Amino acid sequence: MLGLAFHGIHDPVRWDTASARPIPAARTATAGGAAGTVRFEAVSKTYRSASGTVQALDAIDLAIPAGTIFGIIGRSGAGKSSLLRTINRLEEPTSGRVIVDGEPIEALDADGLVALRRRIGMIFQHFNLLSAKTVRQNVALPLAVAGVPKAEIGPRVDEVLRLVGLEGKADVYPSRLSGGQKQRVGIARALVTRPAILLCDEATSALDPEATLAILGLLRDINRRLGITIVLITHEMSVIREICSDVVVLERGRIAETGPVWRVFGQPEHAATRALLEPLSRDLPEDLAARLRSDRTAGASLLLRITCAGEALDLAALTGAAGAPVRLIQAGIDRIQGRAVGRMIVAIAGAAPEVEERLRVLGGEIERIGYVAADD
Structure with missing residues (x-):
């Protein structure tokens, strides 16, 4: 078996060499919370500028269980990106608390924040790959920044490339890849630090329908194999239907409704939810x-x-x-x-x-x- 972990820089995880699939190990908790849990307590975010203030988030109370695929959806300006980015403190709440794995993250010092962000991977709408670096070099970059020994980097990059189906593309430059392949590189780069949580910021919005389904299938498979909590934001209900177990609908920075996807789809309670579902419903002939x-x-x-x-x-x-x-x-x-x-x-x-x-x-x-x- 090859040693590879997805929950800490040096924690071992066993791999099945026949299938090249990781065998999930027991997950650890930090600060008394299950690994991969997120909780928002009265989280608000206000942006201020010379032209005035914008209330992006307003008293959000929400819990995301470990190991789930959780969707955040809303129309443009609903507060989706602001909420997602409070999880790894790319955005600081104006008030309230974000608790990751049982630990309030607002009090983390610089070293604690670095450690938090290594436990939380992130993939983006436009891939954010370095065009002058190969696939291997793009994926290895977070490990190099983290100071992982060079002898460890190569095998770990190879393993995540195999996991995302890019084992033959290690020495290719991004310009030679399709959009779906570029996003697979982004996913591999996010996984190489062995996170407990994966954040997806409109990860399929730049892809065609076929590539979108392939990436959603890959994310579902990663969740199933590794038990990683996946939190994704989108404005497309079809994405939520395809992959998520639970969803929260945001409207003007507030929670319109939340619950299991089957219930929110089948019995929408808020006008914002019904508006988002409208494209999935056939109009009257x-x-x-x-x-x-x-x-x-x-x-x-x-x-x-x-x-x-x-x-x-x-x-x-x-x-x-x-x-x-x-x-x-x-x-x-x-x-x-x-x-x-x-x-x-x-x-x-x-x-x-x-x-x-x-x-x-x-x-x-x-x-x-x-x-x-x-x-x-």
Whole structure:
């Protein structure tokens, strides 16, 4: 077995030489907290300039468990980057505390801050690679800065390049790499210091859809193999759906809502969340939208949008509860964390006024869209 660790500069981790996969060792804790945990306690951040002040974060209370893939999402200016960067103190909160592995980080001295940042890797939207250095040299740079002996650097760089699928690219310069390969170099560079936490700052925003899926798959695999806590920020709900177990939605520096991804997707409580989910929802078909009426007329079909989370909606039960024929207009069902999350539009012919109340007993959210007259 080769010695390689991901949780401290000289801690050994065993590798399976047949599969080139690390065998996770028991994780250690610092200052009484589990390795890889993050907690925000009333964290606020205000930026001041000659033109005025901006409240980027406002009393954020949030806990990120060790070993999870946790998403932070919000529209532009919601405070995502500010919150992420307080974890490694690239941003200093104006008030409140950030606690990493049970240790408040605001009181760390210079040496403590260096040690913290070696436990927290970070990857960026635009890769931040040095064009004049090879892949190997880019990945080795954090180790050289940390003073790791040269004899250790080569094997450790080789191992992380194998982990991210770049074992044949060590001596290539960034200009010869695709966007997805450049991001893999960024991930390898972040992992080479053996962090307990990996921060991802819009890590897929500069990639095409195919490369995005590949990088998200790699991050998921790294989380599964190494147990590293991954905290990522994005403005794309599709990224959250693909990879995260939990998510917090920020709006104007505050928490709009937070919870398991399946619930936030299936039962969004805040207007900001619903707005972020809108691109994933198919609009009402154009032919029906052109014929839609707000008032009920004799023989009209009622159009409802039904959102369900946790359990699949039984169409037979839907028809029974409606007490009238139900026609499926469109539907989309995802499986997120082993749970059904779906949205459908149905037309109920001759629906009674109380039909929505009848349907609510089945669970899910019911939204009235309008009416389509039978003769349209």
